[in-house]
Structure formats: C-alpha cells, structure tokens
Amino acid sequence: MSADLSQFFQVFFDESTEHLAEMERILLSIDPHAPDEEELHAVFRAAHSIKGGAATFGFGDMASTTHTLESLLDRVRHQELTLTAEMVDAFLETKDAIAMLLAGHRDNTPVDEAVVASACNKLRSIEGGEHHPAVEPVTDGAEALSTKSPDGTTEYRIVFTPPADLFKRGVRVEPLFEELVSLGELSVTARVEVFDDFNTYDPEQCYLCWDMTLLSAARLEELSDIFMFVADEDEIEIQIVEPASLHKESPALPETDSINNDNVSNPSPESPGRRLYDKNETAPNAFGRRPVDGTESSSIRVGVSKVDQLINQMGELVITQAMLAQTAQQFDPVLYESLHRGMALLQRNTRDLQESVMSIRMMPISFIFSRFPRLVHDLAAKLGKQAELKLVGETTELDKGLIEKLADPLTHLVRNSLDHGIESPEERRQAGKQPGGTIILRAAQTGGRIVIEVIDDGAGLNRSRILQKALENGLAVSDEMSDEEVWQLIFAPGFSTAEKVTDVSGRGVGMDVVMKNVQAMGGRVSITSESGKGSRVLVSLPLTLAILDGLSVRVGSETFIVPLNSIIESLQPQPDDLNTVSGNTTVRVRGEYLPLLRLNEIYSIKGAVAQPEQAVVMIVDAEGEQVALLVDELLNQHQVVIKSLETNYRKVDGTAGATILGDGHVALILDVGDLVHLWRKAPQI
C-alpha cells in the first residue's frame, strides 16, 4: 500500500478546480425561485466528485466541508428543502472556502479556519432550519437575537464607509437605500469623511460616509446581505441598539476613528473569507487560484479538440506522404536521386512525427488504476471490512481524454463495490466465504473496444430491494422485468438502496455519475450480478481516436482491417480440413473444428474467392472463442487511426469504425466479436 499518490495530486487539483468553477458558474446563474433540477444535480455531482477525490487523497478537511455542502444540496435536490437565495449565497461561500482549502493543500497558502467553520455553520444552520447569523460582521453575536423590542422590530445602527473607488466599481448607492427602506423605517445622515480641498477634488471618487438608523423586523443577516456585493466587512458596521439603551444618548455609536484615511484609500487587501469574488477578482489568490510565480508547471493542459485536430491533420499528412511516395516510384532513381532521398527523409520524418503526436494521447491505464489500492485500503479500514484489490491489465493503453473522464466513474464503482458489495467479515463467514473480499479491476482491449471491469465477490445486487426502491422513487417497474432491466434501474439519478447515508456512498449519485460520464464517452455500462456471489460492472468504451495495429485483407475488391491483437494465425486450408456441419463449413485446425465465416457472404461482396482452399483463412479470437475468417488475401500490416463512422453516418454492424488507407480510400475496421454476432443472426445458407 505504498502507492505514491502525490503524482496524482496535480490531476486532483486540476479536476477539483474545474469542478469548483463549474459549481460557481451554475450557482451564479441559477434562479432560486425556479431552479433547474438538472443544474442542481450537476452542482451536487461536482461536490460529490470533489468529496470523493479529497477523501481518496486524505484531505480530510476538504472532504468534510464538501460533505456538509453535499448534505444540504442533496436535500434541496430531493425537494425536501426549497432553494433560497440565502442558500445559494451559503453554497458560494462554501465553494470559496473549499477553494481556499484546495489552495492550501496545493500551494501551502494560509488557510483561515474560521472562514471554513463559518461557512459550514451557515450550511448546518440552514439545514437545521434555524437561522443563526453565521456571518456577523461586527456584533456581539450572543445578544443579537435577544434584542428584539416588543413590537418585533430592532433598531439597527449602520455605518457605511465605502471605499474611494466605489463609483468606479459601478456600484450605485440609491438602490441600497431603497432596499433598506423596504425593510423598515430608515433615517440616513451623510458625512463627508476624507476631503482635503477642492484643488485635489476628483469627481469620480467617493468621499461620503453614511450613518443610518433602521427600525426593522428584518434579521441581521438580511441587512448584511444587502451590503454583500458593495462593501467589505470593515467598510460596513451594523450594530443592534439595545432596547434599553434606546432612550440613551446613542451609547453604541461606532468609533469613527476606526475609519481612518488609510482604510478608505486602501481598502483592506486581506479579507480572505468574505466573497473574494466581488472585489479582488483578479488577485492572484482569488478563488484559490495558484499565484503566478516563476515555477510554472512543466505540463500544459490543452483542449482535447485541439489534439484531435492535430491527429486528424497528422493522418492527412501520412496519406499525402504515401501518395507522394507512390508517385515518386515512377521516376528513375538514377536521374532523380535527390528526389528519392528527399522522399525517404520525408517518410522517416512523417513517421517520427506521427509517433510523437500519437504519444500525446495514449497513456497506460495504470495512471488511474494505481490510485485505487490506497482508496480500497483506507475505505476498508473505515468500513470495518477486509478487502483486497487486484489489478489486471494495467498496461492497457488508453486515450488520454478517456483516462481523465474514467477517473470519476471508476472511483465511484470501486467505492460502491466496497461499500455495498463486500459484506462485513462476520456476514461473509456466515455465508461460508473467506472473511476478506476481493475486488478485481481489470482492463483489456478486446477488438474495437476497451473493456474495464470492476468485479467483487460480495453479496450481489438485491433485486427486490431495487424494485421496491424504484417504486418509491416513482419509476415504472414491474416484477416481470428481467434481471438486466432491474440492474439498469440503479442508474437513475438519485437512486440508492443504501439504508444509511455515509460519506462513502449511498446517496445514489455514484451510478448516475458513472452512467453520464461513460455515455458521454460513447461507452456503455452493464451489470451482471448473482445474489450471494458478487457482481460485475462492465464499462466498455469505444476506441475512438485510438490507434490500432491492423492487418489489411482483401475480399473481392474491398479492403478491411482486422485488428492484429485478435488474429491468432493465418493459413491456407487443405481440402481435407474442410467439412460441413448441417451446411456450415468448418475448418479443422490442429484437431479443433472452427466455424468458417465467409466475409464475402456476411458483407455481400461479389467477386470474392469462394473456395476456401484457394483463399486464406484467418483464425481470430472473438471474445474468447475462436472462429475462422475467410478472406481472399492478406495485404499489409499497418498502424491505423480509427475514425468513427457514427460522426456522419451510423454504426455499421461488425465494424469498430473505419480508417483511411495510404491511397486515400476508406477501409472498415472489423470488430471480430460483433462480426460473430452478426453472422449468428444472419440466416444461414
């Protein structure tokens, strides 16, 4: 368990920063009166992902803060609570606090615990239905609530000392007063604070301060909310005038000498907790941004679309080069020696370039796999379970874009397996199993797809509980549904059968995230489960934009690419090795009788060689079983760039996509597994 997690910190930080930015974007655009459900789900998912990551990497403070946020969000999302503007503010404040914690972990910047605690308190008080003023700029909070006068109104004394650049920031003061008037009885006195003489008078500066007295039933935080976007906490003082002192000669008058010139001209650079975004938006540390210093990171994050474009253009270059090379063949090497030398150089450079471009995208899946041993270890300890994680196929190469998007779903799947799948040691012993459970994380490339499996030997899915829960959630279900259909139910948003909500899982967000993320990658998720024996979640991803080593074969006048890793051998069969079983040809290869698939028949190609003994038979591996493919001849071995047919057309049965050959023509890439399905479905001749 000594996996070095620090190499993934950067990814976590980057991802979390993205999640936070996304959260903020949505929260700022959300309409508290008519919130879009999908947006609430999105905010929740972002929070959930941050929490998951933070817990994985051992950032307990971030995890617990996010957990508080998530709890409230969850209730709002399930419409147990209605969203209010106050909540949105609290969410944003918490988001800033999380950003600050994140920056603290990343850059060791100072973290103001008080701000974090205040944000959490605010959330808890909202969730608890009570309204403790969590942020009290300047008051003795203890008495604050008990100072209501008999008619329910409180007298507030407000001193507003705006910064000199108030007007430059585009703040208008009149609406503030109007808003205060709407709350109660207001009297305002303006004071000219910092004003030397008319020679230096700048009409764009604000030289005024306002003293206000407000009689209102509004709560303190409602007042501070009004000033929220206008003033920092040291620019506004709100005090509650004690009822007893109402008749006295204003004893609580704020000390005006605290508002000195310095304060006005240089409005407090440090106020880390409060809404950094309304002012110091461009400050280096705002939003937990990394301060710009000399040590820029040695990697850059580039949009996947840019890399895609690069790869597409690379493909074009390779094709052009192949075309040129073909043309150059016609020139006499003796007369055009330099041309041929140039062509050879071009070919080498193109190949180097292609390799470099491709390597940008491909990464071994161990990049995400290796973070799980720690996760499983910590989580198992927390849950009081014993579990062992086995990693298989870590070297499977995967497109970088896919790797990044896989991290979240896989984390959820592994956590789910451990939390819901694996039983406690006692339960396991009672069921006659080893006390320690096993989780297998396996990746493999099969034909045209990358398949990742999360297998556990736990209790399996509980069919009746899923059905019952689905009914409660108002999903259309019936007892006659097949197991597969029932398992699919757990992908519905907000679906969870966990009896108690832990900070591990049970909110039903996990599978929802898994499905969304995997579908966004063009993949599918399927589940097989057997009660008492365990379950297996299979994530299958297309190989879009991956490269593939393939063998080009000719059938009639058509060219196909067969993925090299599914080919076992190729041979020319002897007439003796060919037999038929109720009309279907079989080929005998070293004592095994393999069914013969005639590509020309499956794809209705005319002019292909019909006699197997005059053609070539390829023994291929189709999802574990061996079949023989009949082709006319083998052409060449290439590295091909997989291009999706779905972009402009649709999936073609039996293929994993298409590629562009050296002569510019399109060739289909066979998906041997799918091809066998297609062949089985087709009426036999």
Added chain:
Amino acid sequence: MEEMTSTMAESGAREYLTFTLGKEEYGMDILKVQEIRGYDAVTSIANAPQFLKGVINLRGVIVPIIDMRIKFNLGTVAYDEFTVVIIINVLGRVIGMVVDGVSDVVSLLPDQIKPPPEFGTGIDTQYITGIGTSNGQMLILTDIEKLMGGADMQLVENSADNHLDLAA
C-alpha cells in the same frame, strides 16, 4: 449588383442551389451546401440500403454518399467524370449526395414560390417545400434536412439500436 442583392435580402429572398436529377430540376437551400465535388470511388457498406453508395474520405472525415437518383428512381445511374456530389451539412452531419448535375444558384422571393401540387400517392411530396420558377423552368424546392433525417434514409440511428447492450 450589390444593391440588388441587398434589396433581395431585405425582401426575404433566399438563395437556392439548383441541381438536376434525370429531367427534373431541384433546388435546395444554399446555406446547407458545404462544397461540390466529383464522384470518387467509394467504400461500400454492407447491408445498407441501395441508395447508400458507401463512404468516402473527405480530407480525413468519413462521409456517407447517397445517390439521389436511386433514392428517387430518376435518371440513369451511371458514374462518370460528370457525376457530381454535393456535400451538405445537415443535422450536424456531413453527407454527400450524388446528383446528375449542378446548374445554378438562384434567388427566389417568397411570393415566387408556389405550394407543391398534390399528387395523391406515389411520389413522396412531404420533402417538397414548394415549386419555384427559374429561367422559365420549374424548380422543385426540397427540405433537404427533413429528407436526410427521414427514417427511410437510415442515416440517423434510431432509438431501438441505441439501447444498452446487456449481453455482458
């Protein structure tokens, strides 16, 4: 000339690319057209409808090619150096359609477009938006987006094919 175009635009005139299929002259919204190119060898797709000739490589993009002459049962289907492929951009996809020839770009005002006649059954008129006239010749205006998105084109995967594959 410029003046003329701007007055046309103001009056709601739209430009149509006209193409021929057999003896008939058709028009489609010019904004849907990406480019026009000659017919090249295609890679045929198995088990696809007759009119889907196959796919081509258009500068690195795989583009399906549809022969409108087969689709509409018009003209003689021959492929020579005069065969034209109109590459169109509809439904977020790039599709190539084979026609007999491309003739012109014409501007038509809304009142120059007459509603399509009723043919009863036989010819599918649901993709025809109207009948225009250009240089004294009748022009059949088509809604190319609707045509390509139609279920019978089998270009867009229908929902039944999209369901989750549970055969794990």
